[in-house]
Amino acid sequence: MTGPIAISLDVNGERVDAQVLPRLNLADFLREHLQLTGTHVGCEHGVCGACTVRVNGEIVRSCLTLAAQADGSSVQTIEGVADSGEIADLQAAFRDRNALQCGYCTPGMLMTAQDLLREEPEPSRDRIREHLSGNYCRCTGYQAIVDAIETTARLRRERAR
Numbered sequence: 001m002t003g004p005i006a007i008s009l010d011v012n013g014e015r016v017d018a019q020v021l022p023r024l025n026l027a028d029f030l031r032e033h034l035q036l037t038g039t040h041v042g043c044e045h046g047v048c049g050a051c052t053v054r055v056n057g058e059i060v061r062s063c064l065t066l067a068a069q070a071d072g073s074s075v076q077t078i079e080g081v082a083d084s085g086e087i088a089d090l091q092a093a094f095r096d097r098n099a100l101q102c103g104y105c106t107p108g109m110l111m112t113a114q115d116l117l118r119e120e121p122e123p124s125r126d127r128i129r130e131h132l133s134g135n136y137c138r139c140t141g142y143q144a145i146v147d148a149i150e151t152t153a154r155l156r157r158e159r160a161r
Ligand code: FES
Pocket: 040, 041, 042, 043, 044, 045, 046, 047, 048, 049, 050, 051, 052, 061, 062, 063, 064
């Protein structure tokens, strides 16, 4: 099948109906059809993590996911989690700890970090590094990113007490 396929999905809380070519990947669909350009595309081979989004609550590489595969699913992008305030503290920590420079990797880093913090409120630095190991950053050397995530985890635990 090479003609367009009808898909219907929820993106950041809004229903989206579209016609997509079978080979269109989710990253390009988000960026080019929906203008959600916070999802970045680096390697397009599943290696760099810049394109990380959440599909039905799980983080995925949107460059390796076809838009047609997302039919019927709930997708959250960096715009969605930022606008809802879900990661406001994480964003502030990245800013305060100098965890972003060019910012190209940052949306994917934030999505991946939030995924870890939702699952593990008390991750060690090694665990943070392990969880981030699929996200490449050319600028920061990672130390500041780990600092920002560790700080966010601690502040969330303190607020939860
Ligand atoms: S662009 Fe998807 S992992 Fe690099």
